[in-house]
Amino acid sequence: MASDVAIGPRVLRQDEWDPWYDNLIRAFGGVPESAEERQAWRAVTEFDRSLGVWDGNACVGTAGAYSFRMTVPGGAPVSAAGVTMVSVAATHRRRGVLTSMMRRQLDDVRSWGEPLAVLTASEPAIYGRFGYGAATFQLQAEIDTNRAGLSVPAGTDDVRLRYAAPADVLDACEAVYARLVPARPGMVERPAGWARLTLLDPESERGGASPLQCVVAERDGEVTGYARYRVKPNWDSGGPEGTVVLSDLDALDPASGAALWRFLYGIDLTSTLSVRMRPVDDAWQYLVSDIRRCLPRLKDALYVRLVDVGAALEARTYQAPVDVVFEVADDFCPWNSGRWRLSGDAKGASCERTSDAAEVALSVRELGAAYLGGVPLTALAAAGRVRELRRGALAEASVGFGSAVAPWLPHGF
Ligand SMILES: CC(=O)SCCNC(=O)CCNC(=O)[C@H](O)C(C)(C)COP(=O)(O)OP(=O)(O)OC[C@H]1O[C@@H](n2cnc3c(N)ncnc32)[C@H](O)[C@@H]1OP(=O)(O)O
Numbered sequence: 127m128a129s130d131v132a133i134g135p136r137v138l139r140q141d142e143w144d145p146w147y148d149n150l151i152r153a154f155g156g157v158p159e160s161a162e163e164r165q166a167w168r169a170v171t172e173f174d175r176s177l178g179v180w181d182g183n184a185c186v187g188t189a190g191a192y193s194f195r196m197t198v199p200g201g202a203p204v205s206a207a208g209v210t211m212v213s214v215a216a217t218h219r220r221r222g223v224l225t226s227m228m229r230r231q232l233d234d235v236r237s238w239g240e241p242l243a244v245l246t247a248s249e250p251a252i253y254g255r256f257g258y259g260a261a262t263f264q265l266q267a268e269i270d271t272n273r274a275g276l277s278v279p280a281g282t283d284d285v286r287l288r289y290a291a292p293a294d295v296l297d298a299c300e301a302v303y304a305r306l307v308p309a310r311p312g313m314v315e316r317p318a319g320w321a322r323l324t325l326l327d328p329e330s331e332r333g334g335a336s337p338l339q340c341v342v343a344e345r346d347g348e349v350t351g352y353a354r355y356r357v358k359p360n361w362d363s364g365g366p367e368g369t370v371v372l373s374d375l376d377a378l379d380p381a382s383g384a385a386l387w388r389f390l391y392g393i394d395l396t397s398t399l400s401v402r403m404r405p406v407d408d409a410w411q412y413l414v415s416d417i418r419r420c421l422p423r424l425k426d427a428l429y430v431r432l433v434d435v436g437a438a439l440e441a442r443t444y445q446a447p448v449d450v451v452f453e454v455a456d457d458f459c460p461w462n463s464g465r466w467r468l469s470g471d472a473k474g475a476s477c478e479r480t481s482d483a484a485e486v487a488l489s490v491r492e493l494g495a496a497y498l499g500g501v502p503l504t505a506l507a508a509a510g511r512v513r514e515l516r517r518g519a520l521a522e523a524s525v526g527f528g529s530a531v532a533p534w535l536p537h538g539f
Contacts, residue, residue, distance in 0.1 A: 454466060454488065
């Protein structure tokens with residue numbers, strides 16, 4: 127029988143989800159998920175935007191594309207395909223199966239009129255060839271809470287904290303999250319069904335820590351913030367050395383945020399606060415007296431691909447006036463290649479094809495890296511990945527592309 131791999135990716139059918147998802151799980155090591163996790167991921171699968179590659183009856187390739195709306199600089203929510211569930215069976219690796227799915231997917235995203243595709247990469251080396259650039263980074267830290275002192279702003283003592291079962295306060299926490307989304311590039315409006323995912327708490331992923339715990343911050347009876355975390359006790363010969371492992375923390379104002387951080391710092395019998403997936407400008411860094419005792423480090427997070435260069439650059443605003451002609455190279459999506467004049471400021475922008483002389487030359491990957499304002503074009507130029515062709519154009523573009531707050535993707539997908 128002829129192999130269907132030659133036919134290439136096709137849209138996933140509802141009755142194919144189990145073998146499709148099994149291919150993904152196996153590609154990530156084969157550790158089974160709980161029935162609850164499986165059901166939750168099935169519930170958010172968008173079948174008409176999911177692709178499978180089949181060899182006879184066997185699924186050998188998977189890819190999906192959530193229909194996200196992501197905040198861009200200036201605050202607008204922009205349609206972005208959230209590329210996900212990418213896997214190729216090891217029996218079929220390095221034969222171009224991923225490339226065939228990326229080809230089909232980016233053509234589809236273009237036909238849906240969505241200007242952006244975004245993803246988090248299992249390995250950074252995979253997606254650059256398809257035009258994705260690392261656009262946001264996340265802060266990780268192991269905070270020595272006994273030695274990195276904390277000072278809090280006025281009003282912190284007015285914030286009331288109370289424990290709550292995570293599911294009982296989910297709606298109030300989601301309301302806090304939703305109010306933060308427009309204020310920070312890279313944040314994604316949570317589509318229907320996604321709030322539940324924040325509560326998934328399989329024992330296999332706790333690493334010996336407690337189930338998820340939740341504390342909410344309130345002022346005048348209104349929920350103004352929340353933290354979800356686990357505690358991992360550790361008793362060694364020197365005494366208690368437990369770790370607080372932060373899962374999520376969002377707050378609407380500095381005092382509410384500080385109250386939550388102070389709470390996490392002060393949990394008895396613990397000496398380390400372990401944080402992951404935080405924005406690079408996270409406030410706790412400016413509350414501590416000794417940042418060295420926090421061991422901060424960065425990790426790449428969201429990768430951005432401009433599927434439609436003109437529409438994407440028009441969808442955001444620019445924090446200082448920009449009038450620059452970009453020469454864009456895009457081998458994988460050639461419809462983007464060529465010269466574009468971007469004229470914009472903090473109120474809006476236009477981006478149109480031009481035959482004027484190029485002033486800054488770069489590939490679509492660099493444009494994706496710089497798009498959310500977290501990676502300066504000047505830094506990419508220093509690495510030789512962006513070329514200035516008109517004196518002054520690079521600085522003009524780099525300042526304009528910047529963002530007052532660091533872009534951040536708060537959760538995986
Ligand atoms: C958004 C997400 O879901 S991220 C999750 C990605 N999935 C995983 O990491 C699961 C485990 N890995 C896999 O399933 C597969 O190895 C994949 C999906 C990473 C790659 O699939 P393949 O079908 O083997 O890729 P394909 O054959 O199309 O390779 C295309 C090119 O990418 C390169 N490439 C593929 N995977 C990698 C990698 N992990 N690191 C570096 N380069 C890679 C290939 O060498 C090839 O290069 P070439 O064009 O210069 O020859």
